[in-house]
Amino acid sequence: MWTDKQRGIRVSQAELLCTNSCGYYGNPAWQGFCSKCWRERNRKDEAQRQETSQSSDGASLSFYKFEEKKNIEKGSRVNTVRRLFWGGPSPPKHKESTESHSNSMKAFHGLEPGDFTGFLKVLRSPSSQQLQSRCTSFLNTIEAYHHLPVQKQSDLVQDFYQNMAAYFSSLPESQVLQMMEHLEKLIMTRLHKWVFCHDSVDDEQKDLALQRRIRSLNWVTPRMLSVPFPDEITAITKDPYLPAITAIIEMDAKRAPQDKLACVIKCSQHVFEALSTSNSEPANADDFLSGLIYVVLKANPPRLHSNMQYVIRFGLPHSLMAGESGYYFTNLSCAVAFIEKLDGPALNLSQEEFDGYMSSGRAPSGHRGQERHRVAQSTQHILEELKVRQEQLDQGANALKVQLQQWVREVDTKVDEAQLRSTLIQKDLTAQCELAQSGSSLVPGQQQQHHQQQDDDGIKELVQNTHC
Numbered sequence: 001m002w003t004d005k006q007r008g009i010r011v012s013q014a015e016l017l018c019t020n021s022c023g024y025y026g027n028p029a030w031q032g033f034c035s036k037c038w039r040e041r042n043r044k045d046e047a048q049r050q051e052t053s054q055s056s057d058g059a060s061l062s063f064y065k066f067e068e069k070k071n072i073e074k075g076s077r078v079n080t081v082r083r084l085f086w087g088g089p090s091p092p093k094h095k096e097s098t099e100s101h102s103n104s105m106k107a108f109h110g111l112e113p114g115d116f117t118g119f120l121k122v123l124r125s126p127s128s129q130q131l132q133s134r135c136t137s138f139l140n141t142i143e144a145y146h147h148l149p150v151q152k153q154s155d156l157v158q159d160f161y162q163n164m165a166a167y168f169s170s171l172p173e174s175q176v177l178q179m180m181e182h183l184e185k186l187i188m189t190r191l192h193k194w195v196f197c198h199d200s201v202d203d204e205q206k207d208l209a210l211q212r213r214i215r216s217l218n219w220v221t222p223r224m225l226s227v228p229f230p231d232e233i234t235a236i237t238k239d240p241y242l243p244a245i246t247a248i249i250e251m252d253a254k255r256a257p258q259d260k261l262a263c264v265i266k267c268s269q270h271v272f273e274a275l276s277t278s279n280s281e282p283a284n285a286d287d288f289l290s291g292l293i294y295v296v297l298k299a300n301p302p303r304l305h306s307n308m309q310y311v312i313r314f315g316l317p318h319s320l321m322a323g324e325s326g327y328y329f330t331n332l333s334c335a336v337a338f339i340e341k342l343d344g345p346a347l348n349l350s351q352e353e354f355d356g357y358m359s360s361g362r363a364p365s366g367h368r369g370q371e372r373h374r375v376a377q378s379t380q381h382i383l384e385e386l387k388v389r390q391e392q393l394d395q396g397a398n399a400l401k402v403q404l405q406q407w408v409r410e411v412d413t414k415v416d417e418a419q420l421r422s423t424l425i426q427k428d429l430t431a432q433c434e435l436a437q438s439g440s441s442l443v444p445g446q447q448q449q450h451h452q453q454q455d456d457d458g459i460k461e462l463v464q465n466t467h468c
Contacts, residue, residue, distance in 0.1 A: 103127040105170050108179060119182040131167070135183070139190055150198035154313035157187070161316060177318065184316050185256040192255040196310050203306040213340060214300045219357050224347040227294045228279040228287070240278055241291065244270035245299040252302045257315035260307055261325045268328040271295060293335045308333065 104127045111118050123132050138160055142153060161180060168179045197203045222229055229240065239245070247267035254260045271291040275283035283291075301307070311329065312320065319325045338346070344354030 100127060100130065102170075104131060105168070108168070109171060109175065111175075111178070113178055116182055116185060119179070120186070123186075135186065139187065142191055143194055146194040149200040150195055150313065151200075153195050153198075157191075157314050158317070160187070180316055180318075181258055184258055184314075188257055188314050189255045191314075192310075195314065196255075197303065197306045201309075203303075203309055206305040207303045210305050210336070210340070211300060211302075214297055216358055217297055217339065217342065220297055220342075220347065222294055224349070225290045225294050226286075227290050228275065239298070240274040241271065241295050241298065244268075244274065244291075244295045248295060248299050248301050251304075251307050257311045258319060260311050261315065261319055261329060264328050264332055265325055267295065268292065268331070289331055289335060289338075292331055293338055296332075296335050296339060304336065308336070 104122075104125075107122045107125060107127055108119070111122065122128055123135075142156065146153075161184070164183055165176060165180055168176045171179065197207075227241075244267045247263050247270055251260045251263035251267075254263060268288070271288060272283055275287050275291055279287070296304070308329075320329055344351040347354065349357075
């Protein structure tokens with residue numbers, strides 16, 4: 001395991017928060033602001049530009065008149081959309097609850113967390129007819145005006161979220177968030193094909209540029225990013241960050257912003273799991289960001305820029321400004337920004353070395369060569385151990401074979417002796433029977449000599465037969 005503790009990638013909690021010090025998470029896509037402060041800043045800049053255009057000199061009056069006319073036309077189209085949906089130039093204020101509204105809220109109040117199917121059933125019920133009508137009208141209007149710039153469409157969707165949050169305000173705050181997540185999934189699943197990677201922006205070109213950038217950095221090793229691994233062999237044979245890589249790739253297949261965020265959360269959790277198994281010390285923010293950068297480089301997720309912009313434009317504000325999802329998404333944005341600006345010093349390399357690796361596209365021999373050498377040494381050590389064990393097994397088998405042969409010889413000898421005794425006993429019994437039948441008149445001394453002579457003759461005969 002790598003023991004060096006120097007981190008080339010550092011980020012503090014303060015750097016993740018909004019530049020305006022509002023307490024919410026910022027994002028590099030919003031120049032460090034949170035979504036709320038970013039929109040307020042844009043509105044102020046727009047108002048300031050309009051004031052500047054009105055106070056310009058007469059020489060540029062025709063140009064500013066043209067710009068003013070253009071802005072008026074854009075604003076008129078947006079106001080037209082708002083009038084079609086809301087019945088006025090801006091979303092209406094929340095009114096007091098009616099009896100039907102109360103009944104509808106009671107039905108929504110009984111839903112279980114995350115029960116999107118149950119939400120759809122309540123939405124189709126007669127008590128929710130007004131809410132269903134407003135959602136359908138909004139969807140039809142956005143689809144009819146899909147040629148509007150994507151930022152204008154984002155503003156309309158965010159206005160819709162704000163109005164619907166007021167519609168559910170009689171529910172507890174936790175249930176309001178759940179209802180808004182259900183509405184987001186309902187609305188954006190249908191609008192995905194109209195607003196994702198919109199023609200009014202260059203998301204597609206930025207996707208290709210980011211993919212080429214990540215592909216050109218395929219030589220970056222985990223050690224350069226200070227990403228811990230259990231050991232070098234595991235880094236080659238089985239990547240512990242593979243589940244995180246799979247999760248971030250799945251993000252492109254989702255349509256609702258919250259589902260894409262769920263993939264980011266899942267990926268980040270797998271990164272922490274890999275860090276916990278790869279390092280003896282608890283993972284910190286630097287380890288997490290380094291691991292997330294490694295995952296993005298390895299995965300090279302399809303349409304990563306478009307997916308992130310889609311979540312930024314059409315996701316619920318509270319999902320990005322605070323909580324687990326906001327923290328993980330902010331870190332993902334920081335990881336992408338780091339990759340786009342990656343240089344030699346960030347990897348503890350000189351700029352000449354960095355440029356050389358970028359131009360050749362080959363991995364640094366100093367690191368990967370060492371890894372391959374360590375793997376080769378470990379493999380050779382394993383082979384030598386297997387060879388020694390094989391020799392020990394062969395020696396044991398030979399010793400066992402010799403022992404078995406000796407046992408066989410001893411058994412054969414004992415069998416021969418037993419057969420010999422058996423034969424002698426049988427002959428002696430036969431001779432005794434013959435003597436008993438013939439009524440031999442031999443005296444006892446002569447009978448004993450006669451038996452002894454028969455035994456000697458029998459043994460000699462058996463010995464001669466055995467040698468033969």
